Amino acid sequence: MRLGVLDIGSNTVHLLVANAHPGGRPLAQTSEKSVLRLMRYLEDDGRINDEGVTAILEAVKRARDVAEKEGVDELLATATSAVREAANGIDVILQIEAALGQPLQVLGGEQEARFTFLAVRRWFGWSAGQILLFDIGGGSLELATGSEELPELAESVPLGAGRMTIGFLPDDPPGERQVERLRGHAATALAPLAERFAAQPRPDHVVGSSKTIRSLARLAGQSISGWSGTERLLLRRDALKSWIPRLAKIPASARQELPGITADRTFQITAGAVVLHEAMSALDVEELEVSPWALREGVLIRYIEDLGW
Numbered sequence: 001m002r003l004g005v006l007d008i009g010s011n012t013v014h015l016l017v018a019n020a021h022p023g024g025r026p027l028a029q030t031s032e033k034s035v036l037r038l039m040r041y042l043e044d045d046g047r048i049n050d051e052g053v054t055a056i057l058e059a060v061k062r063a064r065d066v067a068e069k070e071g072v073d074e075l076l077a078t079a080t081s082a083v084r085e086a087a088n089g090i091d092v093i094l095q096i097e098a099a100l101g102q103p104l105q106v107l108g109g110e111q112e113a114r115f116t117f118l119a120v121r122r123w124f125g126w127s128a129g130q131i132l133l134f135d136i137g138g139g140s141l142e143l144a145t146g147s148e149e150l151p152e153l154a155e156s157v158p159l160g161a162g163r164m165t166i167g168f169l170p171d172d173p174p175g176e177r178q179v180e181r182l183r184g185h186a187a188t189a190l191a192p193l194a195e196r197f198a199a200q201p202r203p204d205h206v207v208g209s210s211k212t213i214r215s216l217a218r219l220a221g222q223s224i225s226g227w228s229g230t231e232r233l234l235l236r237r238d239a240l241k242s243w244i245p246r247l248a249k250i251p252a253s254a255r256q257e258l259p260g261i262t263a264d265r266t267f268q269i270t271a272g273a274v275v276l277h278e279a280m281s282a283l284d285v286e287e288l289e290v291s292p293w294a295l296r297e298g299v300l301i302r303y304i305e306d307l308g309w
Helices: 050-069 081-085 089-100 109-124 161-168 175-198 211-220 237-249 269-282 295-306
Strands: 002-008 012-019 028-035 074-079 131-136 141-146 153-157 205-209 222-225 231-236 287-290
Touching (some): 012 295, 050 089, 074 089, 074 295, 081 089, 109 141, 109 153, 109 205, 109 295, 141 175, 161 175, 161 269, 175 237, 175 269, 211 237, 231 237, 237 269
Parallel strands (some): 002 074
Antiparallel strands (some): 002 012, 141 153, 222 231
């Protein structure tokens, strides 16, 4: 069976196409991505403006066309925080559904965390023990922990890299004062979550997922060879901290010259670094490993299992 997962996020509209069969790994055969940076289209009243709605619909139609060309049997379409929380979100969802010709599953923050945690568990396996997960999107930060396939605790907080860039780092480059404001805001927002996670068992394995964290690991972390030659990306908190002042002084146009920073992440990578560092500090984490699998793979895994093969 050929399946597609369409993830309409705050930063991108991303289609993953994979061949599915019982017991098989959901490895992508085709990937189609449109960069949105949807937060720049938000008005003061929280509405996505007309230009932003048009950008979403054009990206969705491109993804639909690719899915049809790839012979997808089933398209699993999801939307996350930016669409979910917009003041005109219901109207935008209806327009997306009309463009797709099918229903759209709008995920809550906790659902995002649970799907992503499932993907991470499958990637690292049961031997990883108690997992603590960090996932930074454009609109929100998801945290989850547990020793089973689904987390015992899953939380979402509106500290996404795009949202924080618009709200706290409007200048390019932002400079030290704006970064300190964001640090303070993130620390305050994370404090109650840190208390709840501290009550959970100490993690055996700390994992980060999402393109933002992967980019930061390529910039500030280290790559080592894993089992069967696979790449493992590790990111230490102190190494991440050392890069934040440098990122804050570099214009967005120049950041893509840095290792691991792609053009679609240049504007929000500084905010992502600050949020991740504060989250690791709040939860007393010194190092994390990056997971290649995240939300899309989790949605795909759950769908395959629900087929009852």
